[in-house]
Amino acid sequence: MPRLYFFIGLMCLVRSDTDETCLTFTRLSLHSAVVGTRLNVKLLLYTRRNLTCAQAVNSTFLGNLNVTKKTTFIIHGFRPTGSPPVWMMDLVESLLSVEDMNVVVVDWNRGATTLIYSQASGRTRNVAKILKEFIDQMLVEGASLGDIYMIGVSLGAHIAGFVGELFYGQLGRITGLDPAGPLYNGKPPQDRLDPSDAHFVDIIHSDTDALGYREPLGNIDFYPNGGLDQPGCPKTILAGLHYFKCDHQRSVYLYLASLTENCNVTTYPCDSYRDYRNGKCASCGTPPQEACPIMGYYADNWKDYLKEKDPPMTKAFFDTAEENPFCIYHYFVDIITWNKNVRRGSITIKLRDRDGNTTESKIDHQPATFQKYHQVSLLARFNQDLDTVAAISLVFSTGTVTGPKYKLRILRVKLRSLAHPERPQLCRYDLVLTENIETVFQPILCPKLRM
Incomplete structure (x- = not known):
């Protein structure tokens, strides 16, 4: 034993x-x-x-x-x-x-x-x-x-x-x-x-x-x-x-x-x-x-x-954000202008919901070319996803510090979500953007096209 x-x-x-x-x-x-x-x-x-x-x-x-x-x-x-x-x-x-x-x-x-x-x-x-x-x-x-x-x-x-x-x-x-x-x-x-x-x-x-x-x-x-x-x-x-x-x-x-x-x-x-x-x-x-x-x-x-x-x-x-979870929320910003002369520049867009939360995207990696009655579709990237958009602001810039301030005359601007394509598209008509000055507006639902 x-x-x-x-x-x-x-x-x-x-x-x-x-x-x-x-x-x-x-x-x-x-x-x-x-x-x-x-x-x-x-x-x-x-x-x-x-x-x-x-x-x-x-x-x-x-x-x-x-x-x-x-x-x-x-x-x-x-x-x-x-x-x-x-x-x-x-x-x-x-x-x-x-x-x-x-x-x-x-x-x-x-x-x-x-x-x-x-x-x-x-x-x-x-x-x-x-x-x-x-x-x-x-x-x-x-x-x-x-x-x-x-x-x-x-x-x-x-x-x-x-x-x-x-x-x-x-x-x-x-x-x-x-x-x-x-x-x-x-x-x-x-x-x-x-x-x-x-x-x-x-x-x-x-x-x-x-x-x-x-x-x-x-x-x-x-x-x-x-x-x-x-x-x-x-x-x-x-x-x-x-x-x-x-x-x-x-x-x-x-x-x-x-x-x-x-x-x-x-x-x-x-x-x-x-x-x-x-x-x-x-x-x-x-x-x-x-x-x-x-x-x-x-x-x-x-x-x-x-x-x-x-x-x-x-x-x-x-694209990603700086920190976890790194998500970026994509929107298309479709702009049709009616300027007589061609305008080249960048757009900064800011979204705000009813609670006052805001998110901003500066689309400046390449100057956009705006021609009369031609639609320009810009890909905007936001760090935050807002369920509802109560207000939109736009800033147009040519990148020049001195010289005359140009205007961008917008016939229609449309905002559509890529992350949530089921959400209604938002529009606004007849806007005039003065260079480097923020223009704030309330969007309306875009009309649905009849087939």
Whole structure:
């Protein structure tokens, strides 16, 4: 009997990695980045049963992973300071809040933590091989490749692509959050993420002029604010490290915002950001909003994509606000003028509801050309959505500080919501705008056209 007690006590003391109560993401330091680390991949499993307490899993131990459910892998990127990604747990919890699934955090911090970016990049294929071994075991246990979803951030996006390539493009979906550009721009498809790596590949490009990949990489590529400078991010190096990573990380926070119920970010397929800003691509079908792709988690609901087995690569553009939930509400401002001479300038429009709430849009990215009896349709973007519009104000400007003040004689102005096309269109007739002077008016319902 004493031997039995001794044996039980010994078994309680000996605990393998897979039996660890709560596995945590590897936390390293700048010192580790300087001296370098060897690749060591940990897989952290979260489910609704263990939402805040990760379980260690590997290719020989699947733990609580339910192979009949969807499994989402989160793969981080380059970690030059060794710290865990600040957004990681928010993403885990948000994913589990919208769907009962397995979430596997791919912790390759020992390998991504280095001051030498090329070293981290050189380890991406080895990470992919480890993930393949794990997924192979999932398949043995009855999982389906179609139920596997990979979310890769920066270098992690290309890791997801390499995994997809190892499974001949049969993964269900890959989302690339600002896939890394350095060492990957211009590479052939087999050396980076590409549309053939999964049944559906969607990308959010938020830093194409620095750390992100420039060209399209997926079935649909989303370009917030043109994929360049993001609103709310520092404009100068005086902001320190935040200056370098803010645009790059914005893709993650936009994706996170798509998991909340605050708003769905509608995007507009277009050839260029310029065409989108000029209002040339603000309709996706009939009714218009139903056919427009939604950025983020629900991007795979895009019905135009689902109609085709091999859809063309599509670029979609949209603008965002500076802060979460980042939603911008689009309106068309249709203006018909009756000036004898051509007028060129910008329009600032302000909306006010009955409670006094206001929202403003300055449409000045490109001067509009107003010709007699020609309609000009301007795309206005507002940070706030007003259910009812009680008053509208307009300011016309040619951009000149000195010289005569021009007038813009408006035959009709019409306001129509893109976010809510079911709302009534608002009109006003016979207005005269004096340059740089605000003109306020109460709109009336536009008459319905008889067919």
